[in-house]
Amino acid sequence: MRILLVEDDPDIARQLKGALADAGYAVDHAPDGEEALFLGETEPHDAVILDLGLPKLDGVSVLEKWRKAGMAAPVLILTARGSWNEKVAGFDAGADDYLTKPFHTEELLARLRALLRRAAGHAQPALACGDLRLDPRAARATVNGEPIRLTSLEYRLLHYLMMHQDKVISRTELVEHLYDQDFDRDSNTIEVFVGRLRKKIGPDRIETVRGLGYRLAPLEGEAA
Numbered sequence: 001m002r003i004l005l006v007e008d009d010p011d012i013a014r015q016l017k018g019a020l021a022d023a024g025y026a027v028d029h030a031p032d033g034e035e036a037l038f039l040g041e042t043e044p045h046d047a048v049i050l051d052l053g054l055p056k057l058d059g060v061s062v063l064e065k066w067r068k069a070g071m072a073a074p075v076l077i078l079t080a081r082g083s084w085n086e087k088v089a090g091f092d093a094g095a096d097d098y099l100t101k102p103f104h105t106e107e108l109l110a111r112l113r114a115l116l117r118r119a120a121g122h123a124q125p126a127l128a129c130g131d132l133r134l135d136p137r138a139a140r141a142t143v144n145g146e147p148i149r150l151t152s153l154e155y156r157l158l159h160y161l162m163m164h165q166d167k168v169i170s171r172t173e174l175v176e177h178l179y180d181q182d183f184d185r186d187s188n189t190i191e192v193f194v195g196r197l198r199k200k201i202g203p204d205r206i207e208t209v210r211g212l213g214y215r216l217a218p219l220e221g222e223a224a
């Protein structure tokens with residue numbers, strides 16, 4: 001899953017970027033409103049964390065423009081303490097959730113998980129596909145209850161496929177949601193990662209749909 005982090009405070013930005021990466025997300029960072037506007041309109045993100053007090057263009061204006069342009073990702077706004085009118089303006093501009101500064105990183109991560117699962121239509125905090133389970137709270141996956149060791153990219157790939165299980169996901173979509181903008185992207189590497197993942201979770205769970213992409217589904221005989 002790929003997150004856009006919009007924050008002008010360099011210390012908070014660095015800390016959140018680190019925490020998000022540790023939690024298994026690809027992260028793009030925008031330090032001002034103009035960069036945020038550009039990244040939000042040109043790159044597909046699974047969720048956005050948007051500070052409202054920003055240089056060049058304020059967060060509420062950025063959000064209004066994104067929504068007008070059809071940007072549909074869930075947006076969590078960061079607001080100043082005691083500023084209820086900022087929250088109202090944020091929600092009216094299209095925000096989905098908010099946090100008041102200062103906040104605990106754990107709370108931000110929990111809210112983000114909730115936004116991501118709601119956006120993908122899941123109600124359960126952990127994802128399941130037959131005997132395969134992935135728990136974003138611990139950033140870990142198991143098969144038949146046995147933990148499987150995944151690199152961060154394998155985890156990200158599995159997380160995305162499980163969020164969108166039973167759907168065919170193209171390689172392009174995977175590339176766009178697994179890597180941040182600074183990463184040297186190559187859609188051929190996706191095939192390599194899918195191959196490695198198959199070795200770890202079993203060869204038949206990820207189906208290759210020729211010319212279209214990949215689909216993760218429960219094995220025959222397994223409950224969904």
Ligand code: CA
Pocket residue numbers: 007008009051052053054
């Ligand atoms: Ca700020």
